Amino acid sequence: MCSQPALVIDDTTLRDGEQSAGVAFSNVERAAIARGLDGLGVPELEVGIPAMGPEERESIRMIAALGLRARLLVWARMRGDDLAACRDLGVWMVDLSIPVSDQQIGRKLGRDRGWVLACIRRHVAEARALGLEVGVGGEDASRADPDFLCQVLETAQAAGARRFRFADTVGILEPFGVLERFRRLAAASDLELEMHAHDDLGLATANTLAAALGGATHANTTVNGIGERAGNAALEEVVLALAQLHGIDTGVDLKAFPALSRLVETASGRPVHWQKSLVGEGVFTHEAGIHVDGLMKDPANYQGVDPALLGREHRLVLGKHSGSGAVIQAYARLGIPLDRERALLLLSRVRRHACAHKRAPTPSELMSWYRALEAPVAPTVACS
Ligand SMILES: CC(=O)SCCNC(=O)CCNC(=O)[C@H](O)C(C)(C)COP(=O)(O)OP(=O)(O)OC[C@H]1O[C@@H](n2cnc3c(N)ncnc32)[C@H](O)[C@@H]1OP(=O)(O)O
Ligand SMILES: O=C(O)CCC(=O)C(=O)O
Numbered sequence: 001m002c003s004q005p006a007l008v009i010d011d012t013t014l015r016d017g018e019q020s021a022g023v024a025f026s027n028v029e030r031a032a033i034a035r036g037l038d039g040l041g042v043p044e045l046e047v048g049i050p051a052m053g054p055e056e057r058e059s060i061r062m063i064a065a066l067g068l069r070a071r072l073l074v075w076a077r078m079r080g081d082d083l084a085a086c087r088d089l090g091v092w093m094v095d096l097s098i099p100v101s102d103q104q105i106g107r108k109l110g111r112d113r114g115w116v117l118a119c120i121r122r123h124v125a126e127a128r129a130l131g132l133e134v135g136v137g138g139e140d141a142s143r144a145d146p147d148f149l150c151q152v153l154e155t156a157q158a159a160g161a162r163r164f165r166f167a168d169t170v171g172i173l174e175p176f177g178v179l180e181r182f183r184r185l186a187a188a189s190d191l192e193l194e195m196h197a198h199d200d201l202g203l204a205t206a207n208t209l210a211a212a213l214g215g216a217t218h219a220n221t222t223v224n225g226i227g228e229r230a231g232n233a234a235l236e237e238v239v240l241a242l243a244q245l246h247g248i249d250t251g252v253d254l255k256a257f258p259a260l261s262r263l264v265e266t267a268s269g270r271p272v273h274w275q276k277s278l279v280g281e282g283v284f285t286h287e288a289g290i291h292v293d294g295l296m297k298d299p300a301n302y303q304g305v306d307p308a309l310l311g312r313e314h315r316l317v318l319g320k321h322s323g324s325g326a327v328i329q330a331y332a333r334l335g336i337p338l339d340r341e342r343a344l345l346l347l348s349r350v351r352r353h354a355c356a357h358k359r360a361p362t363p364s365e366l367m368s369w370y371r372a373l374e375a376p377v378a379p380t381v382a383c384s
Contacts, residue, residue, distance in 0.1 A: 006248045008218045009239065010044035010194060011037050013264060014063075015075050016232050017222035018048075020270065027059050029267035031066060033223070036260035038068040041252045042235070046073045046095065046220070050085035057089060064090030075137070078123045087130055094127050095165055096120075097137030100144040100152055113148055117155045124159035135163035135194065142168040146184060153189040163192035163218065168207060171200025171230060175210035182214025194218035197233045199225060204233035209241055212248055223264040224272050224279060236261070236278045240309060254278075255311040278310055285315045287360075289323020292316050296329060318361055320354040322347060334363055336370060345373060 013033055018025055025033065030047075037045055045068070048060045064072055072091040076082035078098040086094050098116055099105050105116055120136060127134045136156040141149060153164050166185065168178075178195070185193055195211035197204035197220070208219045225234030236257055242248040261279040265272050274282040284307040286292050294301035295314060307313050318330055324343040327350060331338045338346070349369045353361050361369075 007212050007216065007242060007250050008044060009042050009235065009250050009252055010046060010073065010218050010220050011042045011222065011235055012046040012196075012220045012232065013037065013222040013226065013235070015046040015048055016196075016220070016227040017264070017268070019228045020226045020231065020268065023226065023268045023270065025267050027062055029263075030059055030063060032263055033260070033267065034063045034066060034068060034070075036256075036263060037223070037235075038066075038070045040254065040256060040260065043070055043251060044073060044218070045070045046075060047091070049075050050089060051076060051082040057085065060089045060091065073135070078119050078136075080123070080126070083123055083127055083130070086127070086132065091132070093133035093135060093163075095135045095137045095163075096123055096127060096161075097139050097165075097167075099140050100138040100149060101140035101142075102145065103143055104140045113151075117151065120152065120155045120161075121159050124156060124161045128160040133163075134161045135165050135192075136161045137165040137167060137196075139167050140169040141166040142170070142173045142181075146181065149181075149185065150188045153185060153191055157189055157191050161191065163194055164189070165194040165196050165218075165220070166211070166216075167196040168198055168204075169196075171198030171204065173197075173207050174201070174203055175206045178207045178210040179214040182211045182216055186215025192217045194220060195233075196220040198228065199230040199232065202230075204231070205237040205241060208233040208238050209246065212242060213246065224261055224268075224270070224276070226264065226268055226270055234277075236310070240278060240305065244305070254309055257310050258312060278305065284312055285317055287317050287319040287326075288321040289326060292326040292329075293323055296325065318350045318354075318366075319359075320351050322350055330366060331370065334366060342373060346370065 014030055034045055047063045048056050050057050060074060073093040073095055074086055074091050075095045076086055078096040098119055099108055105111050124134050156164055193216045195208050195216045197207040219238055221235035221238050222232040223235050225231040236254055239250050239252045239254055242250060272279055274280050286295060291302045318326055324340055324347055327343045327347045328338045346369055350361060
């Protein structure tokens with residue numbers, strides 16, 4: 001029997017990720033993304049919203065028929081019609097979502113806390129009767145009264161839920177507050193606890209890590225961090241940071257991640273920034289002379305993250321900030337040994353080129369500068 005990883009990734013690229021404004025995956029893309037995630041060993045996938053209609057339900061059925069190893073979840077509002085739409089889809093679990101902050105209970109639904117608890121009692125039991133595992137999605141949990149949140153968890157557990165999803169719906173938490181909140185919830189309940197973080201303040205990954213330290217058993221992620229507004233916690237960041245910083249295993253192997261990242265980038269039409277951590281094209285590319293010198297002596301000098309974990313490698317390029325060592329190395333790769341004097345002459349050529357063109361020189365440009373340097377100087381013809 002497989003043992004459960006120390007923290008279970010429940011990736012929501014196909015639900016919250018697709019909620020990113022303007023994104024709509026085709027069924028072919030949805031299947032490819034699901035397969036890609038499954039291939040990395042992501043154990044849970046949230047794959048859609050059945051209440052959206054027959055096309056969405058068909059797409060969910062199609063993913064369920066792929067025979068993936070991952071357990072599949074769907075998202076639903078906590079109401080009878082949404083739940084009815086979750087029948088016979090071949091999924092394992094439903095996340096029944098209900099607002100838990102007074103703000104949203106009152107100003108979005110026009111209800112009160114008692115109504116929320118009554119809904120949980122009723123609909124969790126109904127979902128269980130349909131043969132579904134149930135997570136209660138606490139929408140806007142970050143703005144909820146902590147005492148009420150404990151009541152929600154107690155009610156959810158008594159009604160037969162196995163999990164509570166803590167949603168920082170508007171992305172306003174910071175790691176210290178998350179740690180405190182999860183410690184309290186973990187002490188108050190036996191439910192699985194899932195963190196759902198948004199990146200409005202650039203803290204989604206940090207908050208997910210804090211939740212893990214505070215007792216979260218599950219975490220929502222998306223590929224490249226796509227999702228509502230500023231997006232969700234990025235799968236690649238959460239997996240790698242949990243492992244590297246806290247020794248927390250998710251069972252997810254990122255060596256093939258760049259291909260999935262590119263697939264989601266293309267299918268979503270949301271370009272990955274050149275400097276986006278771990279997957280950006282430039283994040284293992286080095287130009288500055290001191291860094292390149294240090295890396296050539298020992299990668300550990302300037303390596304915080306091993307690119308091999310993502311199936312990538314360091315790339316050294318020449319530019320305005322290069323040093324002579326990098327020039328010697330670049331010419332050595334072209335089969336040309338350089339002494340330091342020539343390297344310095346060519347370095348000034350490299351710098352002029354970088355300032356004029358804002359890019360690294362090509363091998364043929366390097367060759368032509370070298371040839372110009374080596375060309376015999378034409379004799380000066382004296383004018384009579
Ligand atoms: C924070 C999150 O990310 S939650 C997930 C959000 N995702 C989406 O909205 C994407 C998919 N959504 C949809 O396809 C549609 O919005 C649907 C099918 C869910 C609902 O469509 P419609 O019935 O036309 O309603 P519409 O979207 O205009 O408004 C949402 C309704 O849901 C209600 N609602 C919102 N959350 C909940 C909840 N957790 N439980 C019960 N009702 C809820 C709202 O009060 C509103 O109802 P009202 O019209 O009676 O005031
Ligand atoms: O209630 C949930 O399941 C979480 C919904 C969500 O995506 C959010 O609140 O950001």
